[in-house]
Amino acid sequence: xxxxxxxxxxxxxLQRLMTRVLEGAGFEVVTVGSGDAALEALEENPDRFVAVVxxxxxxxxxxxxxxxxxxxxxxxxxxxxxxxxxxxxxxRDLLEEVGGDFVPKPFPPDALLSAVRASVHP
Numbered sequence: 185x186x187x188x189x190x191x192x193x194x195x196x197x198l199q200r201l202m203t204r205v206l207e208g209a210g211f212e213v214v215t216v217g218s219g220d221a222a223l224e225a226l227e228e229n230p231d232r233f234v235a236v237v238x239x240x241x242x243x244x245x246x247x248x249x250x251x252x253x254x255x256x257x258x259x260x261x262x263x264x265x266x267x268x269x270x271x272x273x274x275x276r277d278l279l280e281e282v283g284g285d286f287v288p289k290p291f292p293p294d295a296l297l298s299a300v301r302a303s304v305h306p
Contacts, residue, residue: 186212187304192222192250194243195268198289202237205293206300218243222250226257230231233261235303237296240267240275251278262303266291 189211193199196217202287203275216222219242226233236254240247247265248291254261255278263284265271271279279286285299 186210187216187239188212188214188232189235189300189304190222190225190233191237192217192219192242193237193239194218194241195239198239198266201293202296204266205297206237209297209301210292211300217262219245219247219250223253226250226253226261230257230259235262235264235300237264237266237300239264240271246275250273251275251282251284254282262306264296264299264303266296 189206191202191213193225194217199215203215206213216225238247238250263282264287265279265284266289268289285303287295287299
C-alpha cells in the first residue's frame with residue numbers, strides 16, 4: 185500500500201504538477217483546493233496521511249488554521265509548506281513547531297519530492 189500525501193493547493197496547475205511528481209514517485213495523492221477542505225480531510229481520517237503539502241496562502245484563511253489543527257491533534261504528521269513569497273515569522277515559527285519544511289515557489293519538481301521524502305522518512 186502506498187503512502188498517502190494530502191496536497192492542499194488552490195492553484196489547479198500547481199495541484200496537477202504536485203500530484204504528477206508525487207504519484208510518479210509512488211505516493212498516493214489526495215488533493216483539496218482550500219484550507220477548509222484540508223481541515224475536513226484531516227478531521228475525517230487523521231491516520232490516512234503520512235504528510236501534507238500545504239500552500240501558505242491557501243484560501244480562504246491561509247495555512248495557519250491547518251497548522252494549528254495539526255499542533256492541536258498531535259500525531260506527528262509532517263508538513264511541507266510552499267509559498268511564492270516569504271512567510272512571516274509567526275507562520276515560520278508555527279511550521280517549526282509542527283515539524284515542517286518550507287519549499288519556496290517556484291520550485292523544481294525534485295525539490296518538492298525531496299522535501300516530502302524527508303518528511304516521511306526523516
